[in-house]
Amino acid sequence: MYDLDEAIAALADRFVAGFPAAIPTQRTVGREAEYPVVKATGEAADVRRVLEDLRQRVGLEAHYDSGNPHLIVGLDGEAYSYALEVGVGTVEINSRPCRTLFAVERAMREALRLVVQGAARYGWRVLGYGIQPLSPPTLQIMAPKQRYQSLYRAMANEWLWYTVTASDQCHVAIGQPELVQMLNVGNMMAPVLIALCGNSPVYGGKLSPFCSAREGRMAQIHANEYRHGMPEHPYTSIADYVRTVAQSTYLIVRAGGEIIPSSRPFTEYLREHGPDYPAFLFHEHYIWNSARLRTAYGTLEIRPACQQPGNEQMAAMALAVGLMEAAPAIDGYIQNVLGERYWSILRTYHQQVTRVGLTAPQPAPDFLPTMVDFATQGLARRGHGEEVLLTPIENRLLRRQNPGQRARQVYDLDGMAGLLDYATIRPTTI
Secondary structure: OOOHHHHHHHHHHHHHHOOOOOOOOOOOEEEEEEEEEEOOOOOEOOOHHHHHHHHHHHOOEEEEEOOEEEEEEEEEOOOEEEEEOOEOOEEEEEEOOEOOHHHHHHHHHHHHHHHHHHHHOOOOEEEOOOEOOOOOOOHHHEOOOHHHHHHHHHHHHHHHHHHOEOEEEEEEEOOHHHHHHHHHHHHHOHHHHHHHHOOEOEEOOEEOOOOEHHHHHHOOOOHHHOOEEOOOOOOOOHHHHHHHHOOOEEEEEOOOOOEEEEEEEHHHHHHHHOOOHHHHHHHHHOOEEOEEEEOOOOEEEEOOOEOOOHHHOOHHHHHHHHHHHOHHHHHHHHHHHHHHHHHHHHHHHHHHHHHHHHHOOOOOOOHHHHHHHHHHHHHHHHOOOHHHHHHHHHHHHHHOOOHHHHHHHHHHHHHHHHHHHHHEOOHHHO
16 A cells, blocks of 8 residues: 555646746647537537548548547647547537737637538538537437547446537646646636636527536536536645545546546545556546646646637637736735635635526625726736737626526527527628
8 A cells, every 4th residue: 555645745746747847928828619510400410520521621630539440530730620529519629829819819710610611511500609509418429439438438427418518718828836826716717707608508408597507517517526617625735636636536547448437536546556647647637627737738727618609709718818817916806805715705606607697696896897807907918919809708797698698588589599590600700
C-alpha cells in the first residue's frame, strides 16, 4: 500500500509542471463550439455525412476511429478542426490557439459556414442552440466510436446525455502562479455565464423546467460527487484539487482500450498503485466542472455556456475571456461583497439561473452589471478592441432576457417549428 498524502503530493507536482512556469503576458485563446444538426422535422441528423462531404469537397485531412477505421472522427483545416461528438447529431468545431478573439471569430465563421453549406445539401439545419430540441438521449444516436461504447458500458444511460448537449467552451492560456485562483474564479463565474448565455429550455420535444436544461440536467449526473457545475468548495492548492477530484469514483483503461467502471473512489486506486499520473489524467478528464485545468494545452477550460444564437456567435467566448482576464479583481470583489459564505451563495445562484436565467435574484445589487464591467475592463487591457464583442451580452442585460428565455418565449407562441426557425443558423448571420 502507498501513502495517500505522498501520492497526492507527487501527482500535484507533476500536474502543475504541465503548465508554463510564468503567467502569459499575452494570453492565447481558443474555442470549442458544439452545434446540433437537425433534419427539417427537428430530429437529429447524422453529421457523418457532412464530415464526409467536407473531406471530399474541401479536401481536409481526415482522422478515423482506432476501433472503427471507416469512421471519420475529425477533420483538420489550417485554422480550425472538426470533431464528431458523442451524438451523431452534433458537430464540434475547434479553433487553433489564437492571439485575439477576432482571429478566433474569423476561423470559426469560415468553419461554421462550411458546415451550414454542407448540411443544407441534405435539407438539414445547423442550430445555435444548446441541446438537441427533439431527439432524446438514446443509444441510437450515439456515435459508434470505441471509446464512447466503452463509456456507455461504464456509465449506462447517464452517458447518453452527452449525445444531445451542445456547449460553447472557451480555453484561456494560464501559468503556474495563478492556477488555483483562475480555477476558483472560473468556477465562480459559472452562474454569470449561465445567466447571460443559457440557451436550452426545450429538449426531447418538450419544454423543460430549466432555462439551461443542458446545465441543469447534466448537474444531476453523479450529483453527490460534484462532477458538473461548481465544485463543492473552492480549492486551496493543487494538492487540494487532486485530493478532491480523487474522491469521485473512477474509470480505468485496461489493455486494448477497455474502460472499466469502479464503485470505489480514485483515492483507493492511489493507495494500491501509487501516483499513477496517466491514470489520474484519465480519471480527471471525466470530471466536468464548469472550469477545469487542461494540462494538454496549458489552459483553463470554461464550460458552462450553451451554444449561442447564430448572430451572436462570440458572445459567450468574449464574456469568458474578459472575466478570466479580470480574475484577481473579481476574486477580491466577490469575497469582499458576499463575505465568508460567498461560495455557497454562488452555488445557490447557479441553481437559480439554470432554471430562470436573468430573472433570478442577483446575489448582490448590480452583481451582473458589475461582472460585465469587469469583463469589459479585462478585454480592454488586452489591447485589441475585443470589448466590442460584448455588445450582445450588454443587450441581454438591458432586456433582462438571455437566449434561453427568448427560446422559451418563442416555443410557447409557435411550438417546435418556431423554435427551429429561431435557432437555425443562416448564412446571412455567420
